[in-house]
Amino acid sequence: MSEPKVTVCCTVNGQKVEADVVPRMSLADMLREELHLTGTHLGCEHGVCGACTIIVNGAPVRSCLMFGIQAEGAEIRTVEGLADGDTLSPLQRAFWEKHGLQCGFCTPGFLMLATWMLEQPEPVTEERLRHVLSSNLCRCTGYTNIVRAVTAAAKEMGKWAESAAA
Amino acid sequence: MAGLPDEPMNWIGRNIPRLEDPALVRGEGRFVADIAVGSRAVVFVRSPVAAGVIRGIEKPDLPRGVLVITGGDVAALKPIVPRLGRFNYVAIEQPILPRDRVHYVGQPVVAVVAPTQREAEDIADAVFLDIEPEQAVVDLDSAAGPGAPVVHPMAPTNTIVEGRIRTPGLDAVLAESTIVEIDVRSRRQNASPMETRGGAASFDKASGRVSLHASVQMPHMLRTGIADCIGMPEADLRVVAPDVGGGFGQKMSLFPEYVLLVWLARKYRTEVAWIEDRRENLIASAHSRDQHHIVRGAFDGQGVMRGLDVEILANIGAFSCYPTTCGVEPLMALAEYAGPYKVAEYGTHARGITTNTAVMAPYRGVSRPVVSFALERLMEVAAKRLNIDPIEIRRRNLVTVFPHRTPTNMVLDEASYLETMEKAVEVADLPGFRARQQAAREQGRYLGIGFSVINERTGYGTPAFAARSMEITPGYERVEICMTPSGEVEARIGASPHGQGLRTTLAQIIAEEVGVDVQRIRIIHGDTDRTPYGWGTFASRSLVIAGGASKLAAGKLAQKLKRAAAVLLQGEESQVRLEAGMALIPGGASISLDTIARTVYHSAGPISEKIGYDLNEAATYDPEGTFSNACHVAVVEVDAETGNTRILRYIVVEDAGRLINPMIVDGQVQGGVAQGIGNALLEEIIYDADGNILTGSFADFIPPTMAEVPDIEVHHLATLTGATVLQAKGVGEGGSIAAPAAVINAICDALQPFGVQLFEMPATPQRVRAAIRAAQETSP
Numbered sequence: 001m002s003e004p005k006v007t008v009c010c011t012v013n014g015q016k017v018e019a020d021v022v023p024r025m026s027l028a029d030m031l032r033e034e035l036h037l038t039g040t041h042l043g044c045e046h047g048v049c050g051a052c053t054i055i056v057n058g059a060p061v062r063s064c065l066m067f068g069i070q071a072e073g074a075e076i077r078t079v080e081g082l083a084d085g086d087t088l089s090p091l092q093r094a095f096w097e098k099h100g101l102q103c104g105f106c107t108p109g110f111l112m113l114a115t116w117m118l119e120q121p122e123p124v125t126e127e128r129l130r131h132v133l134s135s136n137l138c139r140c141t142g143y144t145n146i147v148r149a150v151t152a153a154a155k156e157m158g159k160w161a162e163s164a165a166a
Numbered sequence: 167m168a169g170l171p172d173e174p175m176n177w178i179g180r181n182i183p184r185l186e187d188p189a190l191v192r193g194e195g196r197f198v199a200d201i202a203v204g205s206r207a208v209v210f211v212r213s214p215v216a217a218g219v220i221r222g223i224e225k226p227d228l229p230r231g232v233l234v235i236t237g238g239d240v241a242a243l244k245p246i247v248p249r250l251g252r253f254n255y256v257a258i259e260q261p262i263l264p265r266d267r268v269h270y271v272g273q274p275v276v277a278v279v280a281p282t283q284r285e286a287e288d289i290a291d292a293v294f295l296d297i298e299p300e301q302a303v304v305d306l307d308s309a310a311g312p313g314a315p316v317v318h319p320m321a322p323t324n325t326i327v328e329g330r331i332r333t334p335g336l337d338a339v340l341a342e343s344t345i346v347e348i349d350v351r352s353r354r355q356n357a358s359p360m361e362t363r364g365g366a367a368s369f370d371k372a373s374g375r376v377s378l379h380a381s382v383q384m385p386h387m388l389r390t391g392i393a394d395c396i397g398m399p400e401a402d403l404r405v406v407a408p409d410v411g412g413g414f415g416q417k418m419s420l421f422p423e424y425v426l427l428v429w430l431a432r433k434y435r436t437e438v439a440w441i442e443d444r445r446e447n448l449i450a451s452a453h454s455r456d457q458h459h460i461v462r463g464a465f466d467g468q469g470v471m472r473g474l475d476v477e478i479l480a481n482i483g484a485f486s487c488y489p490t491t492c493g494v495e496p497l498m499a500l501a502e503y504a505g506p507y508k509v510a511e512y513g514t515h516a517r518g519i520t521t522n523t524a525v526m527a528p529y530r531g532v533s534r535p536v537v538s539f540a541l542e543r544l545m546e547v548a549a550k551r552l553n554i555d556p557i558e559i560r561r562r563n564l565v566t567v568f569p570h571r572t573p574t575n576m577v578l579d580e581a582s583y584l585e586t587m588e589k590a591v592e593v594a595d596l597p598g599f600r601a602r603q604q605a606a607r608e609q610g611r612y613l614g615i616g617f618s619v620i621n622e623r624t625g626y627g628t629p630a631f632a633a634r635s636m637e638i639t640p641g642y643e644r645v646e647i648c649m650t651p652s653g654e655v656e657a658r659i660g661a662s663p664h665g666q667g668l669r670t671t672l673a674q675i676i677a678e679e680v681g682v683d684v685q686r687i688r689i690i691h692g693d694t695d696r697t698p699y700g701w702g703t704f705a706s707r708s709l710v711i712a713g714g715a716s717k718l719a720a721g722k723l724a725q726k727l728k729r730a731a732a733v734l735l736q737g738e739e740s741q742v743r744l745e746a747g748m749a750l751i752p753g754g755a756s757i758s759l760d761t762i763a764r765t766v767y768h769s770a771g772p773i774s775e776k777i778g779y780d781l782n783e784a785a786t787y788d789p790e791g792t793f794s795n796a797c798h799v800a801v802v803e804v805d806a807e808t809g810n811t812r813i814l815r816y817i818v819v820e821d822a823g824r825l826i827n828p829m830i831v832d833g834q835v836q837g838g839v840a841q842g843i844g845n846a847l848l849e850e851i852i853y854d855a856d857g858n859i860l861t862g863s864f865a866d867f868i869p870p871t872m873a874e875v876p877d878i879e880v881h882h883l884a885t886l887t888g889a890t891v892l893q894a895k896g897v898g899e900g901g902s903i904a905a906p907a908a909v910i911n912a913i914c915d916a917l918q919p920f921g922v923q924l925f926e927m928p929a930t931p932q933r934v935r936a937a938i939r940a941a942q943e944t945s946p
Contacts, residue, residue, distance in 0.1 A: 079192065139412050
């Protein structure tokens with residue numbers, strides 16, 4: 001039963017890594033099982049819930065829908081890379097302060113998607129925030145405090161703009 | 167309504183950021199799939215047919231290290247058989263793996279064990295189940311009707327549980343009143359926690375014990391249930407609920423998969439793990455709320471509801487859930503139908519009907535989202551029929567005098583049913599809304615407002631469960647508290663949180679009593695080796711019951727510390743205050759609690775006569791229960807062309823008594839409302855006539871996203887009653903109980919010009935359009 005493996009070289013959270021994976025292994029499984037980065041969670045494994053969202057080459061990606069071997073040479077960022085040592089990122093801190101999480105299972109996906117959004121040149125309005133983050137599911141919070149947390153982080157980072165409708 | 171005088175309010179009532187969160191926002195939580203990495207994988211082959219006879223199971227050639235386990239291999243395992251002592255309950259046996267018949271699509275039939283998930287899935291694909299299909303019964307009304315196929319031979323009418331109640335004066339009231347009858351249908355739900363079910367069982371060769379880490383809400387109960395099925399000493403099993411990614415009731419019950427994991431680990435002296443995928447969760451974990459109610463309200467000319475007569479059918483699925491039994495839905499509806507309303511005369515006939523569908527189990531609110539949907543729709547329809555304003559008809563019927571005894575003998579403690587509604591009317595600016603609604607209608611836009619007034623039975627202990635005649639009566643909670651020699655406080659609790667923030671709120675309660683910072687308090691939960699027997703987390707109970715026990719245990723610890731301080735400071739025990747980690751007496755003398763702790767353990771001599779040799783205390787709390795309450799308001803716009811509903815504003819005015827951490831309370835309410843919005847508009851598990859499930863992915867079963875759920879405003883009233891030691895009431899379920907009625911009342915209000923009345927949820931765009939079409943066809 002030994003399936004042939006392929007060596008994948010990529011950068012994860014700034015570190016060069018290598019993993020020997022079977023070609024059918026998803027990128028999410030590669031991160032979790034081969035690189036022991038279990039902060040990336042699997043909620044549906046069919047690309048709907050967004051819990052496994054990571055940033056690959058500057059774009060948000062559902063890591064359950066990508067193979068590990070497709071990450072050859074890629075720059076990958078996961079939830080484990082958000083904090084700077086003991087210092088949480090402004091977004092992580094906002095999720096904490098605004099009670100933007102309850103069970104915490106969907107949180108890494110929301111954090112990665114929102115981190116990506118906050119790094120884009122366009123300012124964040126409530127409309128854009130809801131439009132982008134509506135691609136992820138949370139079952140605990142009712143989203144209200146996720147919106148408040150991302151809004152607070154955007155304001156702190158100077159990325160917030162009142163929407164035209166407001 | 168304010169806090170009690172003379173009581174320092176340092177920790178209670180503060181929005182302390184949760185102690186749980188730093189690890190979770192770093193991705194350093196420890197969920198069961200994280201623990202399972204590297205274990206041998208278990209994959210279940212599940213029945214592809216809803217009813218049938220197993221003729222044979224063909225296995226492929228198995229590589230070394232791969233096991234294929236069938237019902238014949240586990241014939242020695244006892245089935246899961248929850249029991250109920252009355253209500254004509256028929257005990258049905260759920261096999262761990264079936265040997266002769268299958269009863270629903272998704273039932274586990276074969277377990278494959280392989281070194282990796284991939285290999286296990288490959289083998290599972292190659293296992294062939296030779297099952298001769300039989301006629302399945304899926305639909306609730308058909309299953310309850312005459313001539314239906316029989317699911318279990320011991321229940322020839324498919325009725326597994328049946329409750330009746332009828333007050334003596336009901337018939338007279340029905341005869342002399344205006345009868346408003348509605349026919350209410352709730353379609354099947356799936357709680358859909360973001361983390362699916364899963365377990366990792368590992369055998370320890372040195373001790374002969376098995377540890378099961380599992381994503382569950384009731385670890386102690388699970389341990390007893392598994393040990394019973396396997397016939398192993400319970401003491402040789404440790405169950406741990408690590409970080410649990412939501413549960414909402416779905417993770418309360420004992421499932422065959424967990425029994426099998428422990429059996430495998432023990433028999434093969436190994437480590438095995440099963441992590442459910444989303445499809446399995448949608449088709450084969452617990453479902454809920456497939457119910458049909460016929461409700462007859464008897465109103466007098468003033469709109470006072472003098473009687474209520476209800477027929478309840480609940481689809482319980484193929485087996486009865488353990489430990490609550492399948493009575494949980496129909497009997498809760500029977501007991502709690504009157505909600506916050508005065509109902510003098512009451513009758514119910516409630517039946518739980520078995521079908522060839524997935525097993526029903528409690529889901530946040532259990533039957534009450536359906537009950538409040540029915541009652542609040544009834545109020546609207548009655549108001550219209552009797553030409554009374556819908557708010558006014560509620561005013562005339564809400565309970566305002568407390569305590570109030572319901573027709574089913576529950577006692578409603580002091581609450582604010584009327585006050586929350588009046589406040590909600592004010593916050594929503596009802597007159598202003600009516601003006602906007604009129605203006606919008608003139609532009610062909612349909613806005614609507616919907617109200618829903620509910621009460622939520624919370625924090626109930628063993629008396630309430632005993633009243634249902636359950637063989638197993640959950641309810642009490644025990645907290646064992648200890649100050650370590652270094653001065654930290656450890657509290658071991660039987661409750662088992664999974665997102666509710668209990669580590670923070672219980673720490674606040676203990677900090678208040680003992681006078682230490684929350685940062686120095688550790689709440690230890692979810693591990694049967696480290697915590698006292700308890701019932702886990704469900705039924706909006708943990709803050710009230712485990713919190714109450716925490717307060718009592720911490721109070722005892724505080725007393726002990728004061729006694730020790732009095733000895734060491736040579737003062738009066740009654741004059742010692744504990745504050746900010748210090749024990750102080752009038753006149754300025756003080757000693758740190760750390761010093762007291764070190765002295766008690768390490769220099770026991772002088773004070774052991776007064777306080778013994780440790781700083782351990784414990785308390786058990788088993789309350790009668792209390793009722794929190796709320797009024798919800800939804801403002802919607804319905805697109806009459808597409809049937810789509812957009813929620814423009816959502817307001818909750820709730821009363822949970824004393825709030826320990828208001829931010830966490832708001833989060834519970836908001837999360838419940840979002841699930842209620844899903845229930846009202848989107849979520850439905852659909853079977854075809856043969857019992858195949860058509861909604862096996864999140865593309866078909868659709869939980870709401872940030873695009874559907876608006877900002878949820880929460881306002882608080884605080885009725886402090888003596889029903890619980892904390893003066894707190896539970897809030898975990900109220901959001902999901904009230905929201906469906908508020909949303910669907912709003913849709914009906916929006917579609918008033920069409921005369922549309924909806925009695926089925928979810929009110930999907932298809933159903934709304936169908937109702938508009940039907941209304942247009944019948945109107946001249």
